[in-house]
Amino acid sequence: MTSATLKNFSNLSLKQNGYVRLAGLLLMSSLVLSSCDLVQTTSTSSEGGSNSSNSTPSSDFEVTRGDNPTNPNDQVPVQLPNPTATDPNAIIQENFILQSGAPYTGAILLDIETVTLNRNLMKVGFDSQCADGQWQPWSQYTQIALMPSDTNKTVNVSVQYQDWDLNISPCYNKQIVQDSSGPEILFQLYPSAEIEEGSGAGIKFFISDNLTSVRTASCTLNGVTKNCFAGSNEVNIPSLSLGEYSFTVQAADIIGNTTSKSINWKVVSTTKKMTQNILVDNYKKIDVLFVIDNSGSMAYEQKSMASRTANFISVLKGLDWQIGITTTDPRDITLGDGRLIPLSGLKNRYIIDSTWSDTSAQSTLGSTLQRSETGSGSEQGIRAVYRSIERYIANEANQRDLIRDQSQLAVVLISDEDESANSTKNNPQDLLKFIDTTFKGQKRFNFHSIITRPGDKACLSTYGATYGERYQIMSQLTGGIIGDVCASDYAAQAKGIAQEIRNLLKTLTLACAPLSNQPITVTKNGAVISNPFTVEGVNIKFDTELEPGEYSVKYSCLNQ
Secondary structure (H helix, E strand, O other), X not given: OOHHHHHHHHHHHHHHHOOHHHXXXXXXXXXXXXXXXXXXXXXXXXXXXXXXXXXXXXXXXXXXXXXXXXXXXXXXXXXXXXOOOOOOXXXXXXXXXXXXXXXXXXXXXXXXXXXXXXXOEEEEEOOOOOOOOOOEEOOOEEEEEOOHHHOOEEEEEEEEEEOOOOOEOOOEEEEEXXXXXXXXXXXXXXXXXXXXXXXXXXXXXXEEOOOOOEEXXXXXXXXXXEEOOOEEEEEEEOOOOOEEEEEEXXXXXXXXXXXXXXXXXXXXXXXXXXXXXXXXXXXXXXXXXXXXXXXXXXXHHHOOHHHHOOOHHHHOOOXXXXXXXXEOOOOOOOOOOOOOOOOOOOOOOOOEEOOOOHHHHHHHHHHHHOOOOOEOOOOOHHHHHHHHHHHHHOOOHHHHHHOOOOOEEEEEEXXXXXXXOOXXXXXXXXXXXXXXXXXXXXXXXXXXXXXXXXXXXXXXXXXXOOOOXXXXXXXXXXXXXXXXXXXXXXXXXXXXXXXXXXXXXXXEEOOOOOOXXXXXXXXXXXXXXXXXXXXXXXXXXXXXXXXXXEEEEEEEEEOO
16 A cells, blocks of 8 residues: 555545544644741841852762652553564454554554454544544544543554444454653652852652653763662762752663653851840730542552541640641642641631630541542642741632631641642741741741652551652741651651640740851840740740740751
8 A cells, every 4th residue: 555545544534524623633742831926027137149150060969769660659560461463364363553562652643554354434432432533434544633631541442343234343452652741750869059168969750651661761960961760869969069069860761762860069168156136925826727638549548647647636735726627639629739628517607716625626626637529649748838828828718717827837738648849838947938028937836747758668658649758848947846657647746746836835936947056145135144945947836835025046048
């Protein structure tokens, strides 16, 4: 058959079948983001500036495999056999050949070669029972077009024949994996936007491909390229000199689809000296935002979420507290994007508060945390907090009711996976800056995580989907509790978190994390205080609740 004849057959097939699916695909391609505060910062000043260089220094680095080289949520398809040569003397067995017998493809027009002696009519479709498609004159070669909804998944194609006596053949089916997107690259740990000269940097990232597999992967730091791996990767970069750094990960799957993602940071040489004046008043108000993972991977944990979070309310007794709940779902839907979700069994109620009885409050908290819906698999708990505060700024009623002017703020996150995106709103340091700027230093803040703790291989191999690297960083930066999502009972962890939330009354939150090798001086009403304290990220925590007074903290931190 000549190429011209084949082209005519293909055109005839497409016209007679009326493949508006192809037209829709081409169209889409043509179109182709009123009272005093408990602890109020009255002023903050700093001395010193950045001596960072705009040069691009060279740097060596080492790449090693992480603890989980394969993603437990990746759904690797069964590999179909490779095509084999056809014996010209063999008896024809009626069927069809899809995409030359390939097990996977990146194409959106699938080639079909028919194999039959009933060369009167045929129809081509996607239904496994041949319920779709239209009868058309037989052609040895034809094509079927995929709509966007058919891409990046396993596709079924069916063919049926009719002979001149109107006898209809069985329905023949073939499957092929359609993959037109590159591997997924997720950064789990990376340097802050600015770090001190001489510091080392650690980077963790995960490369996966849910449809086919990763063929090649490379990592490049300021022009130096090394191989990296499918699955978990850990990069160690030793002492860094002044300048700007760019780290890029590029990966290709076995079809040839590629993905590239980069992170950038700057190395600076100086620190800044800070003086932060803080007014402590005799208020004991705490606002708590729970962020619950409602994705499919949390099905096991969700079965008994109410009992797992028992005893939380009792520890807050004596405080003026409020609790609201949101989800890790980043989609702009009723139960996502940082919105508070309705309390279980209560119409148009979104906040539990200290006026409730302990029994009623604990019961409502547990039943609301135990979600029945299946949310997005792209869990983004840090972003959910960021969006909740943006909704506060936009004067949305629920967020304004939850986050009070005179109150401190705590977050409790429960998730079996890590933050699943890499924008500014997903970055722990940027969330802290956003909170400090929004509330002008008036919010004492901590972030608690019940997660798959990094290094907990037993949890990772059972119900913990991925290590919660960024959630751990978020908690470490604010002195929060880091709990175990695989634990059968969260009671002890919930009690510990509630106690740490209460400890916000013993805490001063600074504008930046103080350097451990520089002195920290705290005065109250002009006199240096000797009360012992510990430094946990941006928080300095005292042994006892802070007495009312005017506090001043002198410390040094990185210039950012």
